[in-house]
Amino acid sequence: MRLEFGALSKRFGNRQALCDVSLSVPEFKSLAIIGPSGGGKTTLLRIIAGLEIPESGVLSIDGQRVDFSEEFLLSHRRSIGTVFQAYNLFPHLTARENVILPLVKVHGRSTDEAQAIVETLFERFQLSGHANQRPAELSGGQQQRVAIVRAIAIKPRFLIFDEPTSALDPEMTAEVLDCIADLRAEGRDLIIVTHNMGFAREVSDHCLFIAEGQVLEDGRSAELFRNPQHPQLANFLAKVLRY
Amino acid sequence: MDSFVTQRLGRPVGLAAMMVSWGLVALLTTALFSFAFSQLHYGWNWEAIWQYRQKFVQGWLMTVALSAASLLLSLIIGLLAALARRSSFLPLRYSAVLYVEIVRGTPLLVQILVLFYVVANAFGMENRYFVGVLALSLFAGAYLAEMIRSGIDSIRGSQLESARAIGLTRGQTYRYVIFPQLVRQLVPPLTGQFASIIKDSSLLSIIAVSEFTLNAQEVNAFTYSTLESYLPLALGYLLLTLPISLLSRLLERRFHFAT
Numbered sequence: 001m002r003l004e005f006g007a008l009s010k011r012f013g014n015r016q017a018l019c020d021v022s023l024s025v026p027e028f029k030s031l032a033i034i035g036p037s038g039g040g041k042t043t044l045l046r047i048i049a050g051l052e053i054p055e056s057g058v059l060s061i062d063g064q065r066v067d068f069s070e071e072f073l074l075s076h077r078r079s080i081g082t083v084f085q086a087y088n089l090f091p092h093l094t095a096r097e098n099v100i101l102p103l104v105k106v107h108g109r110s111t112d113e114a115q116a117i118v119e120t121l122f123e124r125f126q127l128s129g130h131a132n133q134r135p136a137e138l139s140g141g142q143q144q145r146v147a148i149v150r151a152i153a154i155k156p157r158f159l160i161f162d163e164p165t166s167a168l169d170p171e172m173t174a175e176v177l178d179c180i181a182d183l184r185a186e187g188r189d190l191i192i193v194t195h196n197m198g199f200a201r202e203v204s205d206h207c208l209f210i211a212e213g214q215v216l217e218d219g220r221s222a223e224l225f226r227n228p229q230h231p232q233l234a235n236f237l238a239k240v241l242r243y
Numbered sequence: 244m245d246s247f248v249t250q251r252l253g254r255p256v257g258l259a260a261m262m263v264s265w266g267l268v269a270l271l272t273t274a275l276f277s278f279a280f281s282q283l284h285y286g287w288n289w290e291a292i293w294q295y296r297q298k299f300v301q302g303w304l305m306t307v308a309l310s311a312a313s314l315l316l317s318l319i320i321g322l323l324a325a326l327a328r329r330s331s332f333l334p335l336r337y338s339a340v341l342y343v344e345i346v347r348g349t350p351l352l353v354q355i356l357v358l359f360y361v362v363a364n365a366f367g368m369e370n371r372y373f374v375g376v377l378a379l380s381l382f383a384g385a386y387l388a389e390m391i392r393s394g395i396d397s398i399r400g401s402q403l404e405s406a407r408a409i410g411l412t413r414g415q416t417y418r419y420v421i422f423p424q425l426v427r428q429l430v431p432p433l434t435g436q437f438a439s440i441i442k443d444s445s446l447l448s449i450i451a452v453s454e455f456t457l458n459a460q461e462v463n464a465f466t467y468s469t470l471e472s473y474l475p476l477a478l479g480y481l482l483l484t485l486p487i488s489l490l491s492r493l494l495e496r497r498f499h500f501a502t
């Protein structure tokens with residue numbers, strides 16, 4: 001897929017989260033967005049996901065301009081699979097019901113069809129034994145996997161992950177990252193914000209480094225991680241990769 | 244003595260310890276009231292009251308009917324007020340704030356009198372039963388509005404975000420995400436509210452609604468047997484509120500799930 005930003009700006013109160021971001025990201029399968037906390041990477045991701053409306057600027061996905069009207073954004077969001085940091089699932093519904101809800105109520109599938117989709121995907125992601133459990137009865141890693149199943153069940157145009165493992169312990173992190181790597185290997189388009197540099201490097205073919213509301217560097221991941229150009233990126237990588 | 248002490252609240256209590264403890268409490272209460280009543284120089288006249296038993300039954304049934312109608316109406320009013328309080332249209336939101344604050348800040352007695360003698364009168368509403376139900380519902384509705392509002396607020400912002408992300412509309416979010424959780428949260432306090440409505444309905448006697456309390460007052464006026472009229476009244480209310488309070492606790496346990 002391709003992305004184009006034209007002078008995107010977004011502020012929250014006094015804080016300028018994104019400042020005049022203009023960039024054309026060439027064809028990619030998997031995009032990683034990295035950078036320090038509060039630098040604007042999540043804001044950019046949320047604008048792409050149709051969850052945030054910029055003050056000004058233009059966003060195009062695969063050459064198609066995103067119209068920031070609520071009507072367009074609703075159908076835009078419906079075409080994307082989004083997974084947040086945590087608390088993706090509705091606590092009053094079982095794992096199965098959480099996946100079925102959007103399939104039936106948003107995408108108009110019959111309950112039987114939705115059930116079948118859930119069975120197949122739960123089997124694939126080793127969740128079959130947990131279908132009837134509520135989120136509170138699942139581990140953090142299992143919850144994230146259910147959230148991922150919910151995101152892919154609708155056959156989205158692409159997937160968005162917003163720090164999907166930052167609320168998990170290392171073991172569960174590995175289990176969720178494996179799952180995302182599988183999706184990548186399957187050839188799905190995905191965009192991920194992550195603090196896990198090793199994973200970003202491995203899973204993405206293109207990478208954006210965002211800090212202070214600007215894209216300071218972008219490039220092919222293999223190149224960008226090996227040979228960072230911008231001093232701030234070099235500094236950032238040196239810091240996060242030190243341990 | 245140790246078996247009468249539970250280490251922590253919520254720990255299961257042994258059946259024997261529970262029975263003995265309850266027996267002790269019942270014994271003490273009976274002793275206290277037996278003593279108090281034995282000191283009373285009062286000529287009991289239960290026969291006079293017995294003649295009017297039909298009146299008690301009718302009054303009791305009327306109280307049940309008024310309370311049930313008020314619960315239903317107050318639920319609708321409470322829900323509308325809670326939604327109005329969350330409205331982005333400011334005049335609507337402030338109306339809800341004003342309603343809740345005025346109703347919660349003034350005595351029900353005054354509200355009933357003003358509603359019946361001033362407002363209902365001005366608008367030509369003459370049915371005192373209807374006005375009575377309306378007064379009780381407006382009163383309880385204000386409390387329910389606050390319960391519903393805090394219930395909605397307690398549903399994490401992250402869930403609303405998820406609902407948006409999977410493409411639910413605002414209506415669908417209310418229907419499939421907020422309301423099911425709200426119902427579970429609200430059922431226990433709602434049953435408690437029902438018990439309150441039952442007791443509060445006794446105030447409708449001041450606008451001559453022929454409910455339980457008014458009938459007891461009338462029997463008292465006919466027979467001059469004050470205690471004999473009012474003790475069955477207390478019993479009649481307990482007969483309603485006690486099972487409801489037990490039910491409320493049962494539902495609380497049943498609907499509890501971790502979030």
